[in-house]
Amino acid sequence: MSDLELAAVLEPLVRGVAGVSTVYSSLPLLAQSAKQITRGADAPPLIAIDRSSTAVTVTINVGVSGSAQAPATAAAVAAAVRAAVGADAEVVVRVSRVLD
Amino acid sequence: MDDHLTEETPDIGGSGYTLEDLSEYLDRGRTPAIAAIDDNAECQSVLASLERVGALSRDLVAQDAALNPAIDESWLASVFSSITREAKAGRDIPLSSPDPRTRLSITEGAVRELVRAAGDAIDGVFVGRCDLDGDPTETGSGIRVGISISVVLGSAVHDVAETVRQRVYSELLTHTELTIEAVDVTVTDVHVIANGSAPE
Amino acid sequence: MAGLDAASDALLAERSADGDTVAFGILVRRHGPYLRAFATRLTGSAADADDAVQEALIAAWNQLSTLEDPAKVRTWMTSIVSRKSTDRLRRRKPSSELDDQRPDTHERGPEARAIATSQLDALAGVLSALPEGQRQCWVLKEVGGYSYEEIADELDLTPAIVRGRLARARATVISEMEVWR
Numbered sequence: 505m506s507d508l509e510l511a512a513v514l515e516p517l518v519r520g521v522a523g524v525s526t527v528y529s530s531l532p533l534l535a536q537s538a539k540q541i542t543r544g545a546d547a548p549p550l551i552a553i554d555r556s557s558t559a560v561t562v563t564i565n566v567g568v569s570g571s572a573q574a575p576a577t578a579a580a581v582a583a584a585v586r587a588a589v590g591a592d593a594e595v596v597v598r599v600s601r602v603l604d
Numbered sequence: 605m606d607d608h609l610t611e612e613t614p615d616i617g618g619s620g621y622t623l624e625d626l627s628e629y630l631d632r633g634r635t636p637a638i639a640a641i642d643d644n645a646e647c648q649s650v651l652a653s654l655e656r657v658g659a660l661s662r663d664l665v666a667q668d669a670a671l672n673p674a675i676d677e678s679w680l681a682s683v684f685s686s687i688t689r690e691a692k693a694g695r696d697i698p699l700s701s702p703d704p705r706t707r708l709s710i711t712e713g714a715v716r717e718l719v720r721a722a723g724d725a726i727d728g729v730f731v732g733r734c735d736l737d738g739d740p741t742e743t744g745s746g747i748r749v750g751i752s753i754s755v756v757l758g759s760a761v762h763d764v765a766e767t768v769r770q771r772v773y774s775e776l777l778t779h780t781e782l783t784i785e786a787v788d789v790t791v792t793d794v795h796v797i798a799n800g801s802a803p804e
Numbered sequence: 805m806a807g808l809d810a811a812s813d814a815l816l817a818e819r820s821a822d823g824d825t826v827a828f829g830i831l832v833r834r835h836g837p838y839l840r841a842f843a844t845r846l847t848g849s850a851a852d853a854d855d856a857v858q859e860a861l862i863a864a865w866n867q868l869s870t871l872e873d874p875a876k877v878r879t880w881m882t883s884i885v886s887r888k889s890t891d892r893l894r895r896r897k898p899s900s901e902l903d904d905q906r907p908d909t910h911e912r913g914p915e916a917r918a919i920a921t922s923q924l925d926a927l928a929g930v931l932s933a934l935p936e937g938q939r940q941c942w943v944l945k946e947v948g949g950y951s952y953e954e955i956a957d958e959l960d961l962t963p964a965i966v967r968g969r970l971a972r973a974r975a976t977v978i979s980e981m982e983v984w985r
Contacts, residue, residue, distance in 0.1 A: 570721075574779035575699045578708040586706065599710040600693060602718040602779050604725075624971035631945070631952070653978045657927065660981075661946040664924050664931075668841030675836045683832065683858055684825065687865040692823030716822050730808060732815040732874075734822060754815050795810045 511549035514585055518551070518564055521580045523572030525603050527551070528565040561594040567601040574599045617646025630654050697740040699781055710780055712740060719751060722775040723768045723789075728756035731768075732792065738785075746785040749776070754793035765789040809834075817874035820865065832861055835878050839885045846889045846943040848936065856888040863888070886948055890958040893940060899959040902937030923981070930980045938973035941966050 505513070518527050530552035552563040562585055568577045578597045585595050615622055619640045621629070629641055630651055641647045694712025701708045716734045723731035730753065737748040751772065755764050769787045776784055808816075809830050816834075819827035836857065843853035864881050871880050893899070931939055937959075944955045952963040952970075959966070 568779070570718075574710050574714075575708070575781060578699055578710070579702060582702070582706045582708060591705070594705050594707070596707045597709075598696060599699075599714050599779075601714050602710075602721075604721060622971075623975050624967065627971045627974050628967060650978070653981075654974055657974070657977050657981055658946040660923060660927050661931070661942070664927055665838065665841045665845055665947050667924055668844065669837040672841065673837050675833055679854060679858065680829070680832065680836075683861050684829070686862045687825065687828070713823055717824075720819065720822065720824070730811045730815055730819075732811075732818040752818070754811055793812050793815055795812065795815075797807055797810055 507553040507555070508549060510589070511551040511553055514551050514562070514564075514588060515549065517584050517588060518566065518581055521577065521584050523569055523577035524566050524581060525569040526567035526601070528567060528600050530563040530565045530598075559594055560589070560592070561596060562589055563596040563598070565598045565600045567603050568599050570602055570604040574602055616650055617644045619644040619647050621647065623650065626650055627654065695741050697780060697782065698743055712736065715740070715776070715780060715782075718775050718779055719749065719772050722771045723751060723753055726764065726767055726771060728759055728797075729764060729768060730754045730793075730795065740782060743781070744783055746783045748785050749787045750790070751788065752790050752792040754795050755791055757794045757796050761791050765791060812875070813877050814873075814875040817868065817871060817877040821868040821871065821874070828865060831877065831881075835881060836861075838878070839881060842882060842943070842947060843885050843889045845931065845947065846886065846940060847893060848932070848939065852892050853889065856892055857885055860884040860888040882948065883950075886944060886950070886958060890940070890944075893936075894960060899937060899940070899961050900965075902935065902940075926981060926983075927977070930977055934973055934976060938969045938976075941969040942973045942977070945970055 515527060518524060527550045529548070529550050531548055550565075552561075554561045554563070564581060564585060566578070566581060568574045578599055581597045582595050585597075586593070589595070616626060621638070621641055626641065626647060629638065634642070634651075641651075692713045694716075696709035696711060697715060699708040699710060715736065719734045720731040723729050732752040732754060733750070735750040737750060739745050740747055749772065751768065753765070753768060755761060766789075769789045772789075773784060773787050776782060776787075808827060811819075811827070811830070813831065813834075816827045816831045820831060839857045839860070840853055843856045844850050847853050847856065860881065864884050867884075871877060931942065934942065940959060941955055944950045944958065945952075950958070952966045955961075955966045956963045
């Protein structure tokens with residue numbers, strides 16, 4: 505499966521983790537154009553998959569619900585993604601917001 | 605280009621000073637004082653007129669604003685589509701992770717937002733500034749949190765500040781692994797709720 | 805939490821610096837009309853003013869952390885609006901080329917033609933008929949409160965030229981406003 509397909513598979517997986525309220529874009533701002541920010545059809549995937557010659561890194565930015573706990577939720581997201589991508593990948597989970 | 609058209613700029617009231625001189629005298633606050641201007645009736649009259657039209661100009665812009673108070677929503681929308689919160693994310697504050705290939709963190713921006721939300725949730729309180737003193741990226745190092753708040757005029761300031769402190773501390777314990785040395789709450793502002801109604 | 809629009813400018817500026825777009829929106833609604841009015845008098849064009857204010861607000865958002873005294877946020881935003889407005893003016897025509905001894909080539913606007921029924925209307929008419937270079941110096945000095953050096957910087961002129969244009973504008977304005985004393 506391509507990285508694009510992988511990112512598309514991971515997204516609902518992450519959304520399904522208890523305590524996750526939103527999935528935010530992991531791309532740095534400069535890589536996004538104003539149009540893409542509004543989630544048009546060509547929008548890049550929210551989950552970033554970066555490959556170097558030695559490693560693949562999966563980066564997820566999430567918003568956590570205020571009624572959950574950010575550390576536990578981040579760990580749960582990592583576990584869900586790890587289960588899908590295997591033991592060799594680097595998994596980076598960043599809580600960008602905690603929302604009521 | 606010669607900006608001093610001396611043959612066309614007579615002095616005012618026989619003072620020996622031209623309108624341009626008076627203009628500059630006014631702009632530097634009439635100091636150092638020039639007796640020939642200060643003692644001359646026509647000069648004083650001109651200076652008064654200059655001040656008057658200056659004030660009228662400020663009134664004119666204020667009137668323009670008052671007559672056009674509506675902000676076009678689509679104009680506003682284009683401003684907002686261009687500003688983002690990305691730059692405010694700040695550093696990544698580490699959370700403990702289960703294995704060396706997993707990195708978990710919460711952003712500084714998220715922490716400040718949740719501190720602000722905790723304070724805002726208390727009736728009659730708005731949080732202003734939120735500062736994290738110390739290095740939140742270094743695990744175990746102590747952090748002091750400083751918050752400034754605005755309270756409703758007439759509030760029991762001490763009690764309100766204490767409630768804010770406790771709520772913020774609790775939220776930080778829930779969502780971060782920071783070592784919180786202190787939460788300092790300072791009341792720097794007061795406000796009134798419009799129409800004197802009780803805060804929601 | 806409701807009623808953030810009751811908060812002071814300083815508090816809203818602090819929150820905006822932290823990334824609170826709601827707080828920033830309140831600042832924009834509160835000061836937008838003034839900023840737009842200022843830019844319109846400065847540029848002589850409502851369309852240019854709208855664009856300049858829009859750009860200025862985006863710049864303000866990005867630079868809020870540099871604002872030292874949050875209570876002065878309105879003055880600070882006005883200075884950004886000035887710069888964006890004068891950028892536009894310079895793109896139209898370099899300031900040094902604005903011959904301020906000839907009357908404005910634009911037609912006198914409706915304000916000037918109508919019989920002024922108030923002092924402010926009269927002033928509006930007089931200002932809109934000023935040569936453009938003089939009007940720019942006027943608005944920046946009398947409304948913006950900038951120094952000759954600051955105006956010279958913004959308009960890419962020398963302080964001496966600014967002083968001269970301002971004096972000529974003042975001569976015109978006080979003589980034409982004389983009837984309203």
